[in-house]
Structures are given as C-alpha cells and as structure tokens.
Amino acid sequence: MAIDANTPIYAVVPAAGVGKRMGGTQPKQYLPLLGRAILSHTLGVLLDHPQVAKVVVALGAADGYFDDLPEATHPNLIKVVGGAERADSVRLALSQVPAEAWALVHDAARPCLTHGDIDQLLQQCGDQGAILAMPVRDTMKRANSDGNIDHTVERALLWHALTPQLFPASKLLRALNQHQLNPAITDEASAMELQGWQPTLVSGRPDNIKVTHPDDLRLAELFLAQRSAS
Ligand SMILES: Nc1ccn([C@@H]2O[C@H](COP(=O)(O)OP(=O)(O)OP(=O)(O)O)[C@@H](O)[C@H]2O)c(=O)n1
C-alpha cells in the first residue's frame, strides 16, 4: 500500500536540540554546510517535495538563529517551541498537524536526505507506518560493564533506524502522549512499537547521516558536494 495521493503529508522537524556531542558555541543545526546552515538544507529538501503539504519545525525556546534562515518566511513553514527531549519536540510539533494527516518526522540534523528516499518511504509505507533504515553491515558486539566484549550479536535482522519516520499523525501523537515519560523512546517507531505496531523497514541511502560529532560535518559536506558535482 502506498500512501494515498490525497492524504495530506506534514513534515515534522525536531530542531530544538543543543548539539552537546558536537561541542561548539551554537546549536549544531545552525553550523555552516557548504555555505548554508544544516537546518536550511534539511528544510529545503522537505519544503521542495511535491507531496509535503507543510513543514512544522520545533525550535529551542531561546533559538536566536532560525529567523535568519531564508526558509523562515516560507508560506508552508510552521514554527513551534520544542521540548526537553526529542520526543517532546515531536509531540509538541504534532499539535500543528491535522488529525487526518500523516506525519513524516525527520531530524534537522540529517541534511543529506533526498527526494528519492522520501518517495521510497511513501511508496513502500504500509498501514503500520514505515521508517527509512539501513541494514547493519558490520559484526556487532555487546559490551560488558568493563567495556570488553560480552558477546557477538546476531546481525542478520539488525537495522540502523534513520529518519524520516512516517505514521498517521493522530496515532503517533497518542503514542507519544502515552509514553512521554519513557526514556527509551528515542524515535517515533519505538513509541508505535509499544502500541503493538510493526512499521515497515524501508532501505535508505547510507549517506543520510545524522550530523552528531564534528567529523560527521565533513562527511555531510563530501556527500552533498559529490551530488552537486555529478
Ligand atoms: N530536546 C530536543 C533534542 C533534540 N532535538 C532534535 O532531534 C534531532 C536528533 O537529535 P540529536 O542528534 O541528538 O541532536 P541533539 O540533541 O542536538 O544532540 P546532542 O544529543 O549531542 O545534544 C536533532 O535535529 C535535534 O535538534 C529536538 O528537537 N529537541
């Protein structure tokens, strides 16, 4: 089942983080990437997709950067104030999404998303929702408390969860409300799984990285520069 062409799709962009793991003096979503802020790249991809009706971005309460972005005045963009955790920011953003819409939740910190991956997610999404993901390629180890190997983890069915993650907005909001005190909710699918949902895993591009540490920024630059050169 693909998402019906008449179903409204609202993108939800959690962008209220501070980027502790990145270090630096400004939130990482505003770091320059080939001359534009990371968040500007991310919003541009979503605002330009023909099936995305609106983009709701969740910002830090004291965000003093967003209004300088060219996308800040886009007619299809809605701003909300985010929350203490990523899941709170998503839950607060969903207040601006109509109940009948589907929510396409995508990290601000993933600027290398492509329309091709969004199209695959929309086409392969089933009635249980769907997420972009990437099969694990390396042998996986579980560490013990000493930081040594405890055991090797069976990897055949292991995937890296990426974003966007796509769910009916009303069902996602209900799940996030029900589990808002659960620290294990680090993505939308984990909340929906607790509701008994089994979302579709849609294989996505490995260059859809989340800029988390300083070396990720250089990688994102290489990926985007490679595309504009091809
Ligand atoms: N309270 C929060 C925390 C995170 N995010 C967003 O969720 C996405 C993924 O989170 P992460 O990569 O962890 O970003 P930060 O929380 O900023 O990073 P760190 O954990 O290193 O502080 C980011 O776009 C971030 O802005 C958010 O909207 N609200």
Ligand SMILES: C[C@](O)(CO)[C@H](O)COP(=O)(O)O
């Ligand atoms: C949502 C996510 O990007 C999927 O991998 C990830 O869970 C975000 O984790 P973070 O610690 O909030 O960056």
